[in-house]
Amino acid sequence: MEAxxxxxxxxxxxxxxxxxxxxxxGQSVWVERYTSTMDLAAxxxxxxxxxxxxxxxxxxxxxxxxxxxxxxxxTAAEPVESVAVHPAGRGIRPAVDGxxxxxxxxxxxxxxxxxxxxxxxxxxxxxxxxxxPRADDPGVLYFAPGVHRPGPLTxxxxxxxxxxxxxxxxxxxxxxxxxxxxxxHGILDGQYEHRLVRLDDAADVTIKGVILRNxxxxxxxxxxxxxxxxxxxxxxxxxxxxxxINPVGSSxxxxxxCFLRCTDDCVAIKSMRPGQNVQGIRxxxxxxxxxxxxxxxxxxxxxxxxxxxDILVRNCDxxxxxxxxxxxxxxxxxxxxxxxxxxxxxxxxxxxxxADVDRLFELHVTDxxxxxxAGPGHIQGVHLKDIAWTAPKPIILAGLNEDHLVExxxxxxxxxxxxxxxxxxxxxxxxxxxxxxxxxx
Numbered sequence: 300m301e302a303x304x305x306x307x308x309x310x311x312x313x314x315x316x317x318x319x320x321x322x323x324x325g326q327s328v329w330v331e332r333y334t335s336t337m338d339l340a341a342x343x344x345x346x347x348x349x350x351x352x353x354x355x356x357x358x359x360x361x362x363x364x365x366x367x368x369x370x371x372x373x374t375a376a377e378p379v380e381s382v383a384v385h386p387a388g389r390g391i392r393p394a395v396d397g398x399x400x401x402x403x404x405x406x407x408x409x410x411x412x413x414x415x416x417x418x419x420x421x422x423x424x425x426x427x428x429x430x431x432p433r434a435d436d437p438g439v440l441y442f443a444p445g446v447h448r449p450g451p452l453t454x455x456x457x458x459x460x461x462x463x464x465x466x467x468x469x470x471x472x473x474x475x476x477x478x479x480x481x482x483x484h485g486i487l488d489g490q491y492e493h494r495l496v497r498l499d500d501a502a503d504v505t506i507k508g509v510i511l512r513n514x515x516x517x518x519x520x521x522x523x524x525x526x527x528x529x530x531x532x533x534x535x536x537x538x539x540x541x542x543x544i545n546p547v548g549s550s551x552x553x554x555x556x557c558f559l560r561c562t563d564d565c566v567a568i569k570s571m572r573p574g575q576n577v578q579g580i581r582x583x584x585x586x587x588x589x590x591x592x593x594x595x596x597x598x599x600x601x602x603x604x605x606x607x608x609d610i611l612v613r614n615c616d617x618x619x620x621x622x623x624x625x626x627x628x629x630x631x632x633x634x635x636x637x638x639x640x641x642x643x644x645x646x647x648x649x650x651x652x653x654a655d656v657d658r659l660f661e662l663h664v665t666d667x668x669x670x671x672x673a674g675p676g677h678i679q680g681v682h683l684k685d686i687a688w689t690a691p692k693p694i695i696l697a698g699l700n701e702d703h704l705v706e707x708x709x710x711x712x713x714x715x716x717x718x719x720x721x722x723x724x725x726x727x728x729x730x731x732x733x734x735x736x737x738x739x740x
Contacts, residue, residue, distance in 0.1 A: 302367025304328065305427055307464040307484065311446055316359045318417045322372045323365060323424070331360045332418065335513050335537035337491045356537055357418040358560070362484065362510065364425040364464070369404040375414050385411040386586055386616035387689075388651040409533065409558040411588055411618055421560060423533055425484050425508065432461045432482065442466040442485060451493065454479045454501075462487065462509050471514065475500040475524075482507050489514030491538060498524050507531055518561070519544040521552060523575065528553045536561040541591075543567075547601075548575025555583045562591040564629075568610060569601040570640055573673075577607040585615045589629070592622030595652070596632040600624075600665075603673055604640020613648040620656045626665060628657035630695075631688065636676040636703075637665040643679045647686060655690040659715065662708065664699040664733070675703040684711040691716045691727060698733025705733065711740040 301324040309315060309329045316332035335356045375398045382400050384391040389410070393402040400414065404424060412420040434441035438457050444465030454460065454474035462468055462485025471493035472481065479501070487509055489495045495514035498504060501524045511518055512535040519534065519542075521527050527549065534543040534557065541562035546552040547569045559565035565587035570577050587595035595617035598607060617631045626635060631652040636642055652659065662681060667674040678698075698704040713720040715727055721739045723730055730737060 301325070301370065302365050305364035305464070307362055307364075308444055310444075310465060310467050313467070318359055318376050319414065319420070320374045321361050323363060324370050328361055328363045331362075333358050333360050333512070335491060337513070337538040358535060359418050359420045360423070360510075361420060362423045362425070362464075364427045364484065365407065366427045368406060369424055371402050371404065373400040373412070373414070373420070374398050375400065375417065377415060380415055382414050383412070385413070385588070385618045385653070386651065387653040388616050409586060411560065411586070421533065421535060421558070423510070423558070425531070428484065428508070431463070432459050442468050442483075454481075454498075454504075472496045474498065476504060477501070478503045480505045480507070481509060484508050484510075486510040486512065488512055491515050494518065494520060496520070498522065498527065500524065502526050504528070505530065509533070510535070513537055516540045517542040517545050520547060521545065521549050522547040522571070524549040524552070526551045528555070529557055530555045531557065533558040534561060536563070538562060543587075545569060546577065546580055547571050548577060549580075550577065551579040553581045553583065554585060555581070557585040559585065560588040560590065561593055563589070564594045564597050565589050566596045567594070568598045568607070570603045570607055570638070571601050573603050574605070575603060576605065578609050580610045582612045583614060586618060587615065587620070588618045589620040592624060592629060593620055594629050594631065594633050595620050597630075597635060598642060598645065599633065599635030600637040600669055601671065602636045602638035602640045602642060602676055603671070604638065604676065607640055607642045608644045610645045611648070612646070612650065615650050617650065617652045617654065617656075619654045621654075622657075626661070626663050626669070630658035630661040631656045633658075633661040633663070634678055634681065635661070635663050635665065636678050637669045638667055638671070639674045639676045641677045641679065645681045647681075647683045649685045650687070652686070652688045656692055659688045659690075659692050659694045659727075661695045661697075662705045663695065663697045664703045664705060666699060675699045677703055679704075679706040681707070682709045682711065683713055686710075686713040688713075688715045694728045696729070696734045696737065697731045700733055703733070704735055706735045708734070708737045709740065710738070
């Protein structure tokens, strides 16, 4: 017997997609056709050129819950000539019959699906919520299904903000709370007016399950915080500097099982001011689609230190990464030390880079002047293990001078286009004279 599907209600004022219809386990699931409120005419000229103009503003969103195996049927508005279900690492090979696309999933997942030239589908099959908060629970700010316009909200100590399935909240979250939670399968929409979530000096904060979309500039900025967890969160950004989640000068931050479709870096780890250390950052089990000027994951550019250390990126899929930046081109993932801090003890493990990206990977010590003119830094102790890059594009290791090196880099069981990367292959790997101790295993 197939698992029941929890279908979330359509939301007043949001458009129903005419691009496709979706059934899951025989039940019809609402599909939203979402168009950003970003005004292209108001953006800088460089922003309205490629790759932004290749349709960044519209997506289809499917959002529901089901705990068991899923049998999915998608019926497009036109005959299906091409279809791809991302991440490719899921191994989903959909069956196509005229206008219908069929595939199965073993359970809850987050996918990015492209059909012909239609707007991409952000497909969110959530786990069924266990014992969600109630409106009359103490310390709960409850947003029921429907439309809410509270504007900026300040998170309080001990507070839980709950966005119920079928709720859309137009506004943003601010504050430096201790022991706060943001939960639910509803939507926080910045209407391209606000940064969606900005936490300063907060501690013990969990953000789980929600859709965060259409904020201005950085979507989630976590500054000077500790013990912050993003779990099962979906971030969809549009517009200039649309970073997904930015831990800035923070410690013990976990980003787990998240979906980030962003115009700028999906995850960017930074230290903006002298004295801001970064430690204990974990990016796990997540999917990154950086479709404009974006890395999947980057440490940098702002790396003022004095230390950024103990950073782990594990079991992630980078579907797309492209565009230019201050050091040339974006990479699938990178460390750009544009500041005087020491960046050390960084591990990238079990990453799948499926896109034909501009650069596969980059370690780069700049002169420290790209943004805040703070002087050069250092990169030491970077371990890459079980990395699979689909396309044969550049890997760049570049120190600045003999006092500002890239040191102690290990590539272990890495492949490029299916071939083992066992040496500094001149066709792939560029190492400048200011790099020491690079090993291939």
